[in-house]
């Protein structure tokens with residue numbers, strides 16, 4: 474979501490006549506869009522500010538995002554910054570920058586109920602795979618997590634607004650849209666759920682692929698599960714964080730699902746879409762996690778067989794219930810558990826990639842690779858696919874997967890680029906079924 478927010482802030486400032494530069498020394502304004510989820514991300518902001526101020530140039534510095542929201546005026550006390558703007562207030566960036574340029578205080582961490590989106594400029598040019606925020610905030614209050622405090626309560630953007638922005642993204646060059654939200658599958662508008670929205674977006678000609686992230690297990694409605702069977706354009710990939718495989722720890726985390734309810738949910742998804750690629754998030758070293766709890770996480774990993782996943786050491790966040798819990802786990806123990814978990818996840822990712830050798834699928838070409846003539850795109854299962862051949866960025870190309878590595882696969886182009894994914898995709902599904 475910070476990528477999406479960053480694009481939007483760049484668009485707002487472009488409307489003010491600013492152009493983007495890769496050279497921080499040449500910049501009049503540097504916007505640091507920040508993350509508060511773990512301590513390391515937060516501390517990075519201060520080292521980045523220090524580095525920027527060390528250079529000869531003296532740009533205006535704006536701190537945006539969740540660190541701005543959480544720390545507010547404290548940032549101005551700790552570092553020399555000119556603007557502090559929270560994730561729900563960045564539509565006011567031009568005004569804040571103007572105030573800062575006049576030497577006035579410029580801090581806005583309001584969370585207005587009327588969403589910022591109505592105040593943002595239209596989308597003009599985007600990458601073939603574009604993000605679209607449809608939902609923000611979280612009411613789940615997992616005991617380790619700052620998101621409910623920094624992004625605020627769960628809010629859905631309205632149906633018409635989302636459909637209009639999706640059409641604008643397609644007009645601006647998007648072939649694939651990833652719908653974003655901290656709890657994207659909690660999206661609703663007057664009783665209509667995410668699957669209804671996906672069905673409507675699938676009717677947009679020129680939009681070939683739809684994805685969504687991140688989902689909460691408890692908001693995984695039957696309609697959304699069935700959308701994975703019924704809507705061709707919805708890609709066979711599901712990122713569904715589980716965090717731990719131990720019921721005791723899940724309870725302490727306030728996750729409101731169990732190991733078993735999570736696994737049964739995945740069974741239901743796999744029943745309608747056998748080739749679905751599964752991803753997740755894991756935390757090791759939550760307060761009180763024993764070796765036996767951690768063993769449960771490893772056995773859950775074995776049971777699922779993820780195509781990819783993210784794993785983190787628990788990081789105590791100020792103001793969250795878990796930060797004050799007894800039995801904080803020692804750093805060395807966390808390090809060692811993270812290593813074992815990542816070894817298991819890497820093993821499964823490599824196995825997933827290896828199993829896709831021989832598959833045929835469409836790949837959306839997203840960027841140039843390092844080798845001459847090489848392009849990198851994504852398979853329906855969100856694998857990075859390296860191809861050498863006659864294709865351009867933004868093409869959907871029919872590819873046969875020929876080799877697999879730990880983090881990506883290699884393919885050869887089977888046909889010239891074409892506009893419609895549906896036919897090829899149907900064939901790919903038949904191939905997989907066979």
Ligand code: 5AD
Pocket residue numbers: 510511617618619714716754755756785786787788789790
């Ligand atoms: N410490 C470590 N990881 C965290 N996450 C959220 N809060 C914390 C924390 N305090 C992880 C969760 C979540 C992902 C976005 O970040 O796994 O799903």
Ligand code: SF4
Pocket residue numbers: 611612613614615618619620621655656689
């Ligand atoms: Fe944080 Fe996700 Fe839990 Fe919400 S559901 S509190 S965003 S981990």
